[in-house]
């Protein structure tokens with residue numbers, strides 16, 4: 303008979319908090335494999351911590367989203383939101399699945415071009431586009447989404463220099479019943495600014511008005527907000543047609559669909575409460591189809607979905623460094639990944655699961671990262687089986703924003719791998735070395751250390 307492993311004794315204080323009327327949040331069944339590859343082997347081969355993306359999950363999620371919209375609306379186009387995850391392999395995968403590129407800076411714009419995306423399949427959003435950026439975007443026939451009047455006047459000013467009319471849309475913000483309202487981007491619907499912007503564009507005769515855009519917020523838990531937004535954009539399009547007899551090529555509903563993560567302070571798990579792609583698709587397409595838009599010339603529906611398409615596909619695997627007791631007797635676990643690479647731990651209660659079999663002893667613990675910073679807390683309080691030094695854990699649903707918002711701080715950032723559909727593991731971003739970081743630095747000569 304195999305000798306049982308020693309496990310330290312536990313004294314459990316009964317805490318109120320983690321339970322609700324459906325019982326304890328069950329967060330545990332060992333997470334031993336990601337797409338059939340053992341977590342243990344991944345960490346042994348590529349180091350700990352390690353970001354692991356599943357190509358299979360990305361592909362099945364985008365197909366599910368496409369199905370939800372394409373079965374309800376004649377013309378649908380997804381555009382991958384670069385800032386959600388702009389690792390080259392990830393963008394390439396989305397482009398292979400037919401997505402256009404949605405970029406919000408020159409850095410992202412150049413990245414899309416270098417990945418081979420046609421200029422006319424790049425949507426250029428955001429408040430910062432220099433005159434130089436705009437000239438390039440016009441030259442390439444990209445879709446420029448105007449954020450403010452200053453940008454519009456710059457475009458009207460530079461337009462005569464170009465052979466082609468700049469292709470533009472305006473970003474519209476509006477009241478969708480969700481507060482605080484995102485009114486810092488684009489032109490407001492309710493106060494008439496959006497309609498004014500449309501009139502100025504049409505009367506200038508220098509720009510080709512091809513679409514309308516909105517991005518109402520992020521992690522929107524009510525699909526109905528999109529229904530309201532689509533009705534308001536359709537209303538603008540109908541008025542545009544009436545006044546100028548001009549048809550739009552597209553209506554772009556932006557991103558913001560919630561992923562299945564659980565927001566901090568939420569009573570129920572995100573897996574139970576986030577709307578599905580079908581819910582969002584139903585709300586948006588119902589509004590467009592029931593509007594006064596000409597049924598013969600329905601605009602293409604563009605979606606810039608980010609987090610909902612990739613969160614599930616990302617995992618962060620890591621290792622337990624130590625256990626300790628806090629001064630008030632609470633238990634704490636220290637792991638080898640910090641909030642600097644898991645930025646989303648500031649707003650999600652990330653699901654963390656041991657990657658090996660465990661006994662039935664569970665306890666409430668705080669999970670801390672390795673940084674010498676008090677804020678480096680991954681989970682404040684989570685009910686987990688007892689783990690010991692060297693045990694491995696997997697954090698689920700980390701595919702969105704972490705690989706773009708992460709920062710190099712105290713430690714070096716780890717590798718990112720992608721598991722393909724046949725179970726082959728590919729490094730898609732190497733771990734950093736000291737020279738990657740210090741290579742950019744210069745020491746003024748008078749500060750050289752004299753030996």
Ligand SMILES: *Cc1c(COP(=O)(O)O)cnc(C)c1O
Nearest residue numbers: 383517520557558606607608609
């Ligand atoms: C960030 C962003 C998106 C993607 O948002 P998600 O919440 O990740 O879906 C789409 N469009 C614009 C304009 C954005 O700024």
